[in-house]
Amino acid sequence: MWTKPWTMKEGFVIGGGLIFAGLMLELSVGPVVWEAFAWPVNGIVLAGFLAVIAVIFLLRKRVYAFRFIGTYQAAIPTLVYAVLLTIIMGLTRQTENGTWLNNMLAFWPFVLIYVYMTVILGVTILRRIVNCQLSTASLKRDIPFLLNHLGLFLAMTTATLGNADMQRLKMITVVGEPEWRAVAQNGAIRAMPLAIELKQFIMETYDDGSPKRFASEIQILTKSGKKMETTVDVNKPVEVDGWKIYQYGYDTQMGAMSQISILELVSDPWLPLVYTGIYMMLAGAVCMFVMGRREGVRREGGKEI
Amino acid sequence: MTWEEFIYFAIASVLLWAVGAWAAWKEKTAVAYTSTIAGLAIFFSFILMMWISLERPPLRTMGETRLWYSFFLPMAGIIVYSRWKYKWILSFSTVLALVFICVNLFKPEIHSKTLMPALQSPWFAPHVIVYMFAYAVLGASAVMALYLLCFKKGKVADEEYEITDNLVYVGLAFMTIGMLFGALWAKEAWGHYWSWDPKETWAAITWFAYLVYIHYRQLPQQKPRLALWLLILSFILLQMCWWGINYLPAAQGSSVHTYST
Numbered sequence: 001m002w003t004k005p006w007t008m009k010e011g012f013v014i015g016g017g018l019i020f021a022g023l024m025l026e027l028s029v030g031p032v033v034w035e036a037f038a039w040p041v042n043g044i045v046l047a048g049f050l051a052v053i054a055v056i057f058l059l060r061k062r063v064y065a066f067r068f069i070g071t072y073q074a075a076i077p078t079l080v081y082a083v084l085l086t087i088i089m090g091l092t093r094q095t096e097n098g099t100w101l102n103n104m105l106a107f108w109p110f111v112l113i114y115v116y117m118t119v120i121l122g123v124t125i126l127r128r129i130v131n132c133q134l135s136t137a138s139l140k141r142d143i144p145f146l147l148n149h150l151g152l153f154l155a156m157t158t159a160t161l162g163n164a165d166m167q168r169l170k171m172i173t174v175v176g177e178p179e180w181r182a183v184a185q186n187g188a189i190r191a192m193p194l195a196i197e198l199k200q201f202i203m204e205t206y207d208d209g210s211p212k213r214f215a216s217e218i219q220i221l222t223k224s225g226k227k228m229e230t231t232v233d234v235n236k237p238v239e240v241d242g243w244k245i246y247q248y249g250y251d252t253q254m255g256a257m258s259q260i261s262i263l264e265l266v267s268d269p270w271l272p273l274v275y276t277g278i279y280m281m282l283a284g285a286v287c288m289f290v291m292g293r294r295e296g297v298r299r300e301g302g303k304e305i
Numbered sequence: 306m307t308w309e310e311f312i313y314f315a316i317a318s319v320l321l322w323a324v325g326a327w328a329a330w331k332e333k334t335a336v337a338y339t340s341t342i343a344g345l346a347i348f349f350s351f352i353l354m355m356w357i358s359l360e361r362p363p364l365r366t367m368g369e370t371r372l373w374y375s376f377f378l379p380m381a382g383i384i385v386y387s388r389w390k391y392k393w394i395l396s397f398s399t400v401l402a403l404v405f406i407c408v409n410l411f412k413p414e415i416h417s418k419t420l421m422p423a424l425q426s427p428w429f430a431p432h433v434i435v436y437m438f439a440y441a442v443l444g445a446s447a448v449m450a451l452y453l454l455c456f457k458k459g460k461v462a463d464e465e466y467e468i469t470d471n472l473v474y475v476g477l478a479f480m481t482i483g484m485l486f487g488a489l490w491a492k493e494a495w496g497h498y499w500s501w502d503p504k505e506t507w508a509a510i511t512w513f514a515y516l517v518y519i520h521y522r523q524l525p526q527q528k529p530r531l532a533l534w535l536l537i538l539s540f541i542l543l544q545m546c547w548w549g550i551n552y553l554p555a556a557q558g559s560s561v562h563t564y565s566t
Contacts, residue, residue, distance in 0.1 A: 094501065105501065
């Protein structure tokens with residue numbers, strides 16, 4: 001152990017150490033409070049996180065442990081830990097107010113392993129970019145690599161940090177009455193920058209009585225002065241001024257005669273960044289299919305990814 | 306078209322696929338292609354007619370997804386065959402397809418015409434179809450691994466490891482696309498692209514498990530047999546994601562991915 005070069009054994013010990021540290025954190029400060037990451041905290045944390053990755057990358061030749069972070073021997077054990085912790089998550093009932101294993105997303109060991117995985121991703125991406133050459137052979141390897149890895153890095157960091165800025169509110173609209181208030185997830189009532197008036201709630205059923213269509217014909221008035229009439233269907237949200245409006249519910253006792261319709265209003269300012277990551281991964285997956293293993297990946301003279 | 310007629314289409318397709326598999330062994334490439342593709346065409350025409358008579362894509366119930374799975378196995382087989390010329394692959398995909406066809410013949414599930422609003426989306430078909438294709442190819446890689454581990458006599462050749470690698474790369478590529486299509490659809494349907502719903506949690510587990518395999522196979526020094534065991538383990542995790550969570554106590558009542566009414 002700990003004789004250079006480090007192997008997967010050291011990788012597993014480091015991951016185990018992170019899990020232990022996570023347990024200590026969970027005991028001492030309690031679960032991760034993701035709500036605390038609302039803007040601008042998440043922006044600062046992201047900048048700090050990127051800086052840490054850059055420092056690890058720049059010091060890789062001086063500090064052996066930092067060099068190790070960019071190897072398969074570090075990446076594989078971390079992936080194994082991620083699989084194991086996520087399996088535990090999949091086998092236990094998850095609740096928002098749960099503790100420890102019942103709220104994995106706020107459980108420090110889980111969070112630390114995923115953060116470490118993202119650091120490893122970041123370091124390997126930086127090295128790949130620095131080593132990239134403008135030759136066809138190099139680009140053929142590096143572009144799919146970057147699409148997959150940078151795409152995942154972008155999607156994971158921005159989805160996690162941006163979550164605190166996501167707003168999801170329910171608005172109960174009534175036929176003929178413009179409504180501008182909505183209920184947040186914590187029960188608080190908020191005035192929205194747009195008012196919605198329900199014109200008609202639509203419910204269609206199949207012959208056997210099972211539901212075929214839920215929709216709301218609505219009129220929207222925004223603070224910015226827009227006025228529009230539109231229909232919100234399940235699976236067909238309407239977007240206006242950065243808000244997506246979803247068909248969420250209705251008066252189930254009245255059924256098709258419901259005079260109200262519950263709409264969900266969602267705003268997620270980080271979505272374009274997450275989607276950039278997702279589209280990069282989609283392109284990366286296409287490359288992976290087209291190229292297969294042989295051309296797509298190289299074994300870079302030894303251990304580094 | 307109803308499930309009553311399924312057996313005729315199934316028999317015709319399986320016979321044609323079997324002829325294709327036999328031709329591949331005998332290195333009659335042209336016959337292998339024509340026969341397999343003819344079988345696929347017959348099988349797909351049944352799916353298509355089901356689609357028309359149900360007035361919705363046949364993708365909702367487990368039985369319907371098995372239908373696609375049985376279709377995609379020989380299809381994945383012929384694609385792999387055309388690319389790498391493995392002469393055993395068609396026999397193998399035919400046998401696997403036959404298993405799923407038999408399950409559908411002996412344990413058909415209720416297939417009503419209704420499609421609930423949550424599933425009425427242009428994302429529905431690509432999401433499930435791409436996933437079924439991924440499952441088919443990854444199933445092929447798992448059986449290959451099982452064969453190399455338990456039945457193959459003598460040392461496993463590098464070439465044989467490369468076969469499993471190629472299958473995993475293709476399978477994982479499709480799995481990634483299926484998962485991300487699911488994320489894009491979830492945003493339209495439920496307001497968020499990833500909610501750690503039990504199905505999503507197990508999809509992430511499966512995805513990471515295959516990433517372990519792929520990265521492990523990049524190591525200069527490795528235990529190849531361990532890599533093969535990883536593949537089998539990953540495929541077991543995939544079963545959990547595919548249907549296992551329906552029986553998982555922790556997932557009961559908390560998954561929005563349950564559509565059996």
